[in-house]
Amino acid sequence: MARRRVPPARSGDDRDVRRAILTATKDLLDERRFDELSVADVLQAAGVARGSFYFYFEGKHDVLAELIREAVGVTSEMADPWLEHPPGADPEPGVRAGIEGGATFWAEHAALLRAVVENWHSDPRLRALWLELMGSYTAITEARIRADQERGLTPSSVDPHDLAATLTWLGERLYYLAALDVEPFGDRKRLADVLTHVWMSALYSRPAT
Missing domain, CATH: 1.10.10.60 (Homeodomain-like)
Incomplete structure (x- = not known):
């Protein structure tokens, strides 16, 4: 034996x-x-x-997945200024802070994030991980949108989940282009300005100031 x-x-x-x-x-x-x-x-x-x-x-994809898990562990608090802004407070500073935090995070981990964005569609483990992460960002965004809709701050004419998913994946794509230094997104301030404008227009029907 x-x-x-x-x-x-x-x-x-x-x-x-x-x-x-x-x-x-x-x-x-x-x-x-x-x-x-x-x-x-x-x-x-x-x-x-x-x-x-x-x-x-098991292979290099597992290594990449572990590196991504470690990196994103610090992102959970980036959106807190917007997620936790009190009723009556201007949401724009919180929106901008979250977007700038995301841009900084992508700049600091550009190689890792480029790798997962370019390969999650071809590896089941990376796909499951990335969709889980993006889904978690969508979920917390959706919760804030629903709360703002109930307060009459955000129009109720669009499904909150669909809007949250759209904004989340739009950010992912623009941050990725910034990581590749594709103009104009390679300029972090311009990227933050345009994403803040999009979020404020979509959520609160007013442009960023």
């Missing part, structure tokens, strides 16, 4: 292997596209063995 292989207890060095893989992949993505990156490239950059890589990850 074959004996079952029991992995040895992981030492501090073993625990560092996973971080080395993540760091190496992130650094490599600053230099090349994700579809040009191989597991062998990661192994060489991280200085780890192939068996160690596959102990932690």
Whole structure:
């Protein structure tokens, strides 16, 4: 009867292997596209063995997914100024703050976010992750829109979910173009100005000031 292989207890060095893989992949993505990156490239950059890589990850898409999860963990509070603005307060500063926060986040993680946007449609794991993330942004936006509709601040002539999804995916696309430095979106202030104008016009029937 074959004996079952029991992995040895992981030492501090073993625990560092996973971080080395993540760091190496992130650094490599600053230099090349994700579809040009191989597991062998990661192994060489991280200085780890192939068996160690596959102990932690099934493939490079799993590494990218983990990097995205780590990165987006800091985005949950960016929309708070708008989501939590009190009744009667001008929503524009909160809208702009959230948009500027999103633009800054994309600029700081451009290589990672470009990689997932360009590859989620072809990998089931990345697709599930990205749709889950975008769905969560849509859900919190929808909740605020519904609250503003109930207060009479936002027109009720459009479905709040559809409007929230449209604004969320519009932002994703423009932030992506900004990450590619496509004009005029490469100018972060112009990007924030136009997105704030779109949000204010769509939600409150008035342009940004």
